[in-house]
Structures are given as structure tokens and as C-alpha cells.
Amino acid sequence: MQAFRAKAVTAAVATAAVLLSAGCAESKRGETTEGDQTLVFGVAADPKMLDPSFAKDGETLRVARQMFETLVQPVPGGTEVEAGLAESWQASPDGLTWTFKIRQGVTFHDGTTLDGAAVCANFDRWFNATGVMQSPDVTGYWQDVFGGFAKNESESLPPSLYKSCAATDAATAVLTLTRTSSKIPSALGLPSFSIHSPAAMQKFGATIGGTTQSVEYPEYVKAHPTGTGPYKFVSWDVAAKRVTLERYDGYWGQKAKIKTVIFTAIPDEAARKQALRSGDIQGYDAVAPADQKPLADEGFNVLMKPAFNILYLGIDQAANPKLKDLRVRQAIAIALNRQALVDSKLPPGAEVATQFIPPTLAGWNADVTKYPYDVTKAKALLKEAGAEGLTLKYYYPTEVQRPYMPSTKDLFEIQKADLEAAGITIQPVPLKWTPDYLAAIRTTSDHDLHMLGWTGDYGDAYNFIGTFFDRPRKDFGFEDQALFDLFKTADAEPDATKRTELYKQLNAKIMETLPAIPISHTPAALVLGKNLTGIKTSPLSSELRLYTAEYTS
Amino acid sequence: MGRFIARRLMQLVPTLFGLSILLFIWPRQLPGGPETALLGDRGTPEQLVLIRQSLGLDEPLIVQYGKFLERLARFDLGTSISTRRPVLTEFADRFPATVELTVTAMIIAIGLGIPLGYLAARHRGSILDQLSVGWSLLGVCVPIFFLGYVLKAVGAENLGWFPSTGRQDPTIDATHVTGFYVLDGLLTQEWDASLDALWHLVLPGLTLASIPLAAIVRITRASVIEVLGTEHVRTAEAKGLTDAVLRRRHVLRNAMLPVSTTIGLMTGTLLSGAVLTETVFAFAGIGAFLAQAISELDYPVLMGFILFIALIYVLVNLVVDVSYGLIDPRIRVR
Numbered sequence: 046m047q048a049f050r051a052k053a054v055t056a057a058v059a060t061a062a063v064l065l066s067a068g069c070a071e072s073k074r075g076e077t078t079e080g081d082q083t084l085v086f087g088v089a090a091d092p093k094m095l096d097p098s099f100a101k102d103g104e105t106l107r108v109a110r111q112m113f114e115t116l117v118q119p120v121p122g123g124t125e126v127e128a129g130l131a132e133s134w135q136a137s138p139d140g141l142t143w144t145f146k147i148r149q150g151v152t153f154h155d156g157t158t159l160d161g162a163a164v165c166a167n168f169d170r171w172f173n174a175t176g177v178m179q180s181p182d183v184t185g186y187w188q189d190v191f192g193g194f195a196k197n198e199s200e201s202l203p204p205s206l207y208k209s210c211a212a213t214d215a216a217t218a219v220l221t222l223t224r225t226s227s228k229i230p231s232a233l234g235l236p237s238f239s240i241h242s243p244a245a246m247q248k249f250g251a252t253i254g255g256t257t258q259s260v261e262y263p264e265y266v267k268a269h270p271t272g273t274g275p276y277k278f279v280s281w282d283v284a285a286k287r288v289t290l291e292r293y294d295g296y297w298g299q300k301a302k303i304k305t306v307i308f309t310a311i312p313d314e315a316a317r318k319q320a321l322r323s324g325d326i327q328g329y330d331a332v333a334p335a336d337q338k339p340l341a342d343e344g345f346n347v348l349m350k351p352a353f354n355i356l357y358l359g360i361d362q363a364a365n366p367k368l369k370d371l372r373v374r375q376a377i378a379i380a381l382n383r384q385a386l387v388d389s390k391l392p393p394g395a396e397v398a399t400q401f402i403p404p405t406l407a408g409w410n411a412d413v414t415k416y417p418y419d420v421t422k423a424k425a426l427l428k429e430a431g432a433e434g435l436t437l438k439y440y441y442p443t444e445v446q447r448p449y450m451p452s453t454k455d456l457f458e459i460q461k462a463d464l465e466a467a468g469i470t471i472q473p474v475p476l477k478w479t480p481d482y483l484a485a486i487r488t489t490s491d492h493d494l495h496m497l498g499w500t501g502d503y504g505d506a507y508n509f510i511g512t513f514f515d516r517p518r519k520d521f522g523f524e525d526q527a528l529f530d531l532f533k534t535a536d537a538e539p540d541a542t543k544r545t546e547l548y549k550q551l552n553a554k555i556m557e558t559l560p561a562i563p564i565s566h567t568p569a570a571l572v573l574g575k576n577l578t579g580i581k582t583s584p585l586s587s588e589l590r591l592y593t594a595e596y597t598s
Numbered sequence: 599m600g601r602f603i604a605r606r607l608m609q610l611v612p613t614l615f616g617l618s619i620l621l622f623i624w625p626r627q628l629p630g631g632p633e634t635a636l637l638g639d640r641g642t643p644e645q646l647v648l649i650r651q652s653l654g655l656d657e658p659l660i661v662q663y664g665k666f667l668e669r670l671a672r673f674d675l676g677t678s679i680s681t682r683r684p685v686l687t688e689f690a691d692r693f694p695a696t697v698e699l700t701v702t703a704m705i706i707a708i709g710l711g712i713p714l715g716y717l718a719a720r721h722r723g724s725i726l727d728q729l730s731v732g733w734s735l736l737g738v739c740v741p742i743f744f745l746g747y748v749l750k751a752v753g754a755e756n757l758g759w760f761p762s763t764g765r766q767d768p769t770i771d772a773t774h775v776t777g778f779y780v781l782d783g784l785l786t787q788e789w790d791a792s793l794d795a796l797w798h799l800v801l802p803g804l805t806l807a808s809i810p811l812a813a814i815v816r817i818t819r820a821s822v823i824e825v826l827g828t829e830h831v832r833t834a835e836a837k838g839l840t841d842a843v844l845r846r847r848h849v850l851r852n853a854m855l856p857v858s859t860t861i862g863l864m865t866g867t868l869l870s871g872a873v874l875t876e877t878v879f880a881f882a883g884i885g886a887f888l889a890q891a892i893s894e895l896d897y898p899v900l901m902g903f904i905l906f907i908a909l910i911y912v913l914v915n916l917v918v919d920v921s922y923g924l925i926d927p928r929i930r931v932r
Binding site for chain 1: 644645647652676679682692755765768774879889893
């Protein structure tokens with residue numbers, strides 16, 4: 046009896062609690078007023094940490110972009126670089142010495158002053174990384190751009206491109222390289238090369254310790270990012286998946302219009318859309334193509350980001366001897382009706398790719414060999430090559446959405462139909478994006494065909510074509526020393542005009558030898574609340590600057 | 599009772615040991631691994647190999663398992679490969695969210711389920727019976743993510759009454775002491791924060807309640823029908839007891855045993871993470887975290903999770919067993 050009475054009491058309390066919550070919460074709604082000074086931006090995930098120098102993921106870099114600045118920075122809405130923390134720069138004729146004039150009157154969020162020495166302290170920090178900081182998942186972009194470190198601890202690390210940095214005076218930093226590289230200066234605009242306050246790094250400790258198995262982030266990386274950008278760090282509530290930033294009143298340039306910016310993680314795409322509609326958030330990135338028009342019709346600001354990506358059909362010549370025959374690869378290319386694919390499966394603004402870099406990038410070549418749709422000729426080519434009745438395994442990823450491939454299944458189906466019309470039998474191999482698909486493509490040789498793409502990091506053609514074709518890769522399974530050598534020559538060419546010419550040659554050569562088939566370039570979209578304006582979109586995926594945003598009413 | 603509890607806890611050890619072997623081997627047999635998640639789209643094949651080595655994933659499984667056990671003995675669950683934070687901290691940070699959500703859902707499910715089940719049984723075959731059974735069936739049949747989206751479309755998008763995501767309005771600068779947001783607001787006397795957290799619980803709570811609600815309605819109904827047919831109830835009715843007394847003293851109490859088992863098991867299920875509800879509502883609990891860990895094959899987190907779920911189930915079963923004794927004195931005596 047006692048127990049039963051206790052239960053009845055519990056039930057009563059519970060009911061009361063529910064009623065109370067309903068009643069009180071109702072009164073609460075009246076008090077909530079949307080302060081025009083706060084912008085809540087929905088993101089797919091939390092940043093991995095707060096120091097962009099150790100990150101490669103868009104979530105980390107997007108948050109860092111608001112707090113940090115780089116020596117050079119992408120022009121708003123474009124991929125070329127313009128003055129950032131460096132007012133100007135000058136390269137020696139051999140391309141080995143880069144002199145940066147450092148902007149004066151810039152202060153870090155901790156009040157210290159930016160000068161040449163501070164810039165060099167940052168480069169030294171990256172270059173002198175040891176232990177786990179030499180792991181590619183920690184210093185990914187450093188390794189992509191500069192290769193190795195002062196003392197390489199693994200044989201697989203290449204020698205470093207970086208030689209030294211000298212602050213000849215407060216307003217000058219001289220960067221010396223070991224060889225010429227196409228990546229400088231445009232890659233220095235990557236958020237990973239953000240300039241941090243040396244004083245803050247010293248104070249809180251900024252060296253990553255531990256092992257790859259259990260990386261230990263220091264205080265600076267976890268809780269005290271200190272840059273020069275328009276917003277400064279306030280808090281990161283890991284449990285609630287929320288990063289809060291506030292306007293930095295000592296910013297050297299145009300100060301932020303909205304006082305507080307909050308990034309809140311909503312992993313589910315549909316949930317982000319609902320959160321926008323119900324006013325929980327005022328914007329989110331990477332809007333699904335199917336949602337773009339409906340959201341625009343409802344009055345939300347859907348902003349298109351110029352296409353800076355490529356979707357391609359990979360061909361693995363090591364997987365199937367028939368694929369070594371150029372005629373077979375040509376047949377595959379012309380069997381695909383890429384225009385129909387773009388028109389029916391990709392969002393408005395997408396276009397057929399004639400080569401592996403988008404047309405906006407220097408080095409794009411109008412005169413490359415083109416492969417217009419011609420199924421009759423495709424059949425003839427296959428016959429000529431003795432490859433009639435060819436059966437190919439087509440690997441494609443599932444459970445993934447990228448701006449360049451909004452629906453992998455649809456894209457696969459339409460290509461399969463085209464290829465089968467030309468007499469090629471397709472065996473579908475769908476695999477989960479992480480971790481199965483990427484691992485299969487990169488480490489095995491069984492994928493005759495595969496669907497993949499790339500979004501550019503910074504505005505240089507090498508970041509596209511070099512990534513795919515400048516060395517032997519399991520993805521494509523071919524060896525073409527002449528091509529690899531031409532890449533080396535292009536990368537080492539200090540003169541930008543000459544290098545652009547070399548890129549054009551490379552594009553022509555790639556489209557002639559056809560190691561893979563470029564399919565399309567697709568613009569991405571960003572959506573903002575109905576009364577939120579002032580944001581200029583960039584083709585670069587991590588590039589979003591919120592300090593110019595403002596509410597119109 | 600003390601010895602009983604101790605014995606139950608001891609039984610946990612072999613269970614966990616067996617589970618740990620199974621779950622250690624299984625995800626490691628899948629192609630790929632956390633290294634792909636770590637490097638993302640952009641890792642080169644060389645980098646993949648390097649990461650595998652430094653994560654120790656190229657060592658024989660038995661060596662990896664040995665190391666795992668050794669760390670476990672020191673209560674070290676390791677570090678999440680994807681977030682780089684200790685697994686224990688990750689759980690501690692997220693568990694309060696899941697508890698809040700579970701409690702809300704169970705309050706709704708019990709508060710509605712038992713009366714509905716009782717009424718359905720008392721008025722068997724009536725419209726009321728058919729409605730409540732049909733409705734609870736619907737709760738089982740409708741996929742939970744669909745229900746979540748529908749509730750949000752109506753409650754958040756169209757009516758604008760409820761927030762659609764998260765545990766608290768991000769613009770509320772709340773102090774968090776325990777991680778239980780509703781409680782935190784009461785402790786710090788930030789009433790608005792507490793209310794806002796409650797408000798955020800309504801839609802996900804309703805969504806999640808649909809699962810236990812259906813079970814509770816049906817079990818209560820069946821159990822009450824059974825008890826109603828027994829002789830002591832007939833005797834009590836013949837004695838002329840009022841309906842209220844009859845219900846409280848003779849029917850519900852006797853019908854509660856199977857219901858309390860259901861409630862216990864359901865609580866265990868919900869506590870071990872409502873993956874779909876938490877994902878749909880961006881509710882940062884352990885369910886959403888598990889979904890992420892699975893997609894990235896974050897072994898340390900998965901391992902920790904399995905241990906955690908086993909623990910929850912054993913504890914919940916313990917509580918259910920103890921509650922039997924409370925409800926039915928005959929069990930206490932035995």
C-alpha cells in the first residue's frame with residue numbers, strides 16, 4: 046500500500062511538472078524577442094578544434110575565418126588573392142624569396158600588435174612541429190602546401206618547401222623557400238595559415254602532444270584562439286555543440302555589424318531547413334539542391350556560390366586491361382550524354398565540364414579535345430578496340446551529398462543507362478562513403494569505373510589537376526612519366542603567366558590521354574534568413590565572412 | 599536485498615567481457631576504418647597508411663585487444679578518434695541530455711499510457727478501446743523520424759509555438775552546472791533558461807514517447823483485462839466497492855507487474871540513446887553521438903558505448919527486480 050501511494054504521488058508530481066512546463070513555457074514565448082544583434086548560423090558539425098592551423102575540415106575553417114586572418118586572402122566572391130594582413134608582397138625572380146609588407150596598426154584580440162616577427166613566429170611554429178604534429182590529420186594543409194618539417198620523423202614525408210622566415214623590420218616578413226612552387230602565394234590564403242598571436246600561444250601553450258591514438262590538445266587550441274579578425278572568441282560549449290563569437294571592437298578594418306555570431310551544430314540536413322523555417326537559426330551552408338527553389342520561393346535569401354568543383358568519372362587502368370586502350374576510354378566518354386545529365390540531375394547553374402578545372406580558373410583551356418555525345422561512334426570505337434561486350438564494375442558512393450554530386454544514385458543510374466546503350470555492361474558496386482568507399486577507391490585496384498569529385502581549396506589549377514594526376518594513384522592506376530614531369534615543371538615555374546600556359550598544356554594533354562572523364566561543375570548554395578543581407582558568397586567552400594552581414598529590418 | 603544487488607552486479611563482469619571481445623572484433627572486420635573519417639575527402643593513400651600505423655590499427659587484433667583491456671583496467675576508455683576528447687568526457691557531457699529526454703518521454707508515456715490502457719480494458723470493445731489501441735498501434739508503426747519531422751512541421755514551422763532543434767535557445771546565455779539544463783536553471787535561479795530547456799523538450803519528448811506509449815497502453819490493457827477476470831475482483835465488485843477503490847486497490851496494483859517491467863526495459867532502451875529522435879531534433883545526447891561514431895567507425899567510442907549500454911541494461915533490470923518486490927510483497931518474502 047505504502048509503495049502504491051508513493052507511486053501515485055510520483056505520478057501526480059510528474060503530471061504537475063508537465064502541466065507546469067506547458068503553462069510556464071507559454072508565458073516565456075512572449076518575452077523572447079529576436080535581438081537584431083545576434084546571428085545564429087546552422088552548421089553540420091562542431092569544429093574539431095579552434096585552431097585552423099591543425100584543421101582541414103570546413104566546419105573548423107568556417108568558424109576560424111571569422112576570428113583569424115591570413116597574409117593574403119581570397120577576393121570577396123572570387124578565388125584570386127588580395128592583400129590581407131600583408132598589404133603587399135614581392136617575389137624574387139626565381140620565386141624563392143617572398144617579401145611581405147605587414148599591415149601596420151593591426152592588433153590581436155589579446156591586445157598585442159601584429160608585426161613581422163609575429164608572422165615569422167607562426168611559420169616557425171608550423172615548420173618546427175614534432176611528434177604527433179607531423180601526422181597528416183593534424184597538419185594536413187601544411188603538408189599539402191609545404192610538404193615536410195624542420196626534422197621529418199617519417200620517411201614518407203617529403204623535404205619541406207619552407208626554408209626560413211625573417212622579420213627584417215616590424216613591417217616586413219621575408220619568406221624563403223627551398224624551391225619554386227605554384228602554391229605560393231595563393232595557398233597562404235587558406236584559413237590553415239591564419240596568423241595567431243604569439244603571446245597568446247605562449248601563454249596558453251599551443252603545442253599538440255600525445256599520440257595519434259590520443260591526441261592532446263593544449264589550452265590555446267581548445268579555448269583561447271587569438272587572431273586579428275573581426276570577431277573574437279567567446280565560448281565553445283561542446284556539450285551543446287555551440288560556438289559563440291563576439292565583435293572585436295579593435296578590428297583594423299570595417300567593424301562587424303552584428304555583435305554576436307553563434308554557430309550551432311545541426312547534423313541533419315532536413316533539421317537545418319526546419320530550424321531555419323522556425324526561426325531557430327538565420328542561415329546555413331550547403332543547401333540541398335532540391336531545397337534551393339522552395340526556400341527561395343518562401344522568401345529566404347538563397348545565395349548561389351560560383352562553381353568551384355568538378356564531378357568526374359574515374360577510370361582505373363590497372364583494374365582492367367581493356368581500359369588501357371585509349372579508344373575504350375574515348376568510347377566511354379562519348380557514350381555519356383553529359384548535357385542530359387546536367388540538365389536533369391544537377392541544380393540550375395551547373396554546366397558540363399570540358400576539363401578538370403572550372404572555367405573561372407587561370408589555365409582553363411578552350412581548345413582541349415572535346416568528347417561530344419555520340420553513341421554510334423562509341424560502339425564503333427569499342428568494336429575497333431576489340432572491346433565489344435565489355436563488362437565494367439562501377440563503384441559509386443552512398444550516404445553522401447556533395448555540391449558536385451547531390452544524388453549519387455541518380456547520377457549513377459543515368460550514366461549506367463548511357464553506357465549500356467553503347468553496349469557496355471555495368472556491374473554496380475555501391476559503397477558507403479565513409480569509410481568504405483574512399484578506402485576502396487584509394488587503396489584497391491578493383492574499381493574499373495568510379496564516381497568522385499573535388500572542391501577547390503584555393504585559386505590555383507594545380508589544386509585540381511595536380512591533386513589527381515601529378516603522380517601514380519590507385520584511383521586511376523596509370524603511369525605517365527611525361528605527364529608527371531610536366532606537372533613538376535609547371536609547379537616550379539615562378540612566372541605566373543608562363544605557369545598558366547603550362548597549365549593549359551597540361552589540361553590539353555590530360556584531355557587527350559583521358560585518364561578520367563570530367564563531367565560537370567556545379568554551383569553550391571547558401572541560405573540566409575529573410576531579412577539578413579550583406580554577405581558575399583565565395584566559390585571556396587570554407588570561405589564565408591559574416592562581419593559584413595546585417596539585418597535589414 | 600544487498601546481497602541480491604551485489605550478486606547481480608557480479609554477473610555483469612562476464613557479460614561485459616564476452617561483449618567486449620565480440621564488439622572489439624566486429625567493427626575491425628569492416629572495410630575502411632576511422633582513418634578515412636579522420637582525413638576526410640582529402641587524404642592521400644600515403645597519408646591513410648601513415649595514420650593506420652600511428653593509430654596502431656596495423657597491429658594484430660589480439661595485441662590491440664590486449665591494449666584495450668589494459669587501458670580498461672585503468673578505467674581509461676581511450677580518446678575519441680574523431681573529436682580527440684576522452685570517451686568518458688564525451689559521455690559525461692552528453693548523458694544529461696539523453697536523461698532529460700528519456701525522463702520527459704517516459705513521463706508522457708506513463709502519464710498517458712496507463713490511464714488509456716486501463717480505460718480501454720474497462721470499456722473493452724467500445725469506441726474508446728478501439729481508439730486507444732489503434733492510436734498506440736499507430737505510434738509503433740509510424741517511423742520515429744517521420745513523426746519527428748511532422749511534429750516539427752506543425753509545431754515549429756507552421757504554428758511557431760516550439761523550437762525545432764537543440765536543447766536551449768543559443769542566445770540565452772545560461773550557466774551550466776550539472777549539464778541537466780532544466781535543473782541548472784533552477785539551481786542558478788535562471789528561470790528563463792530552465793523554462794526554455796523545458797520548452798525545447800516538448801517536441802522531441804512527444805516524438806520519443808510514441809515508442810513506450812504504445813507498449814504501455816497495450817500491456818496495461820492486456821494486464822487489466824486479465825485481472826478483471828479474476829475471482830477476487832468479482833468478489834470485490836459483489837461487495838459493492840466503488841469503481842475508484844476497486845481500480846486502485848484491486849485492479850491496477852495487481853496489473854502493474856508486467857507494466858513495470860515494460861517501463862523498466864523501455865527506460866533502458868531510451869537511456870541508451872534515442873538515435874533517431876536526437877538526430878532529427880539536433881538534440882546533443884549520446885544517441886546522436888553514437889550515430890556519428892558508427893558512421894566514422896570511431897572504435898574507442900563504440901567500445902565505450904557497448905560497455906555503457908550493457909551497464910544501463912543491467913542496472914535497469916536490477917531496478918525492475920527491486921520494484922517487483924515493492925509492488926508485490928509476495929516476491930519480497932520469497
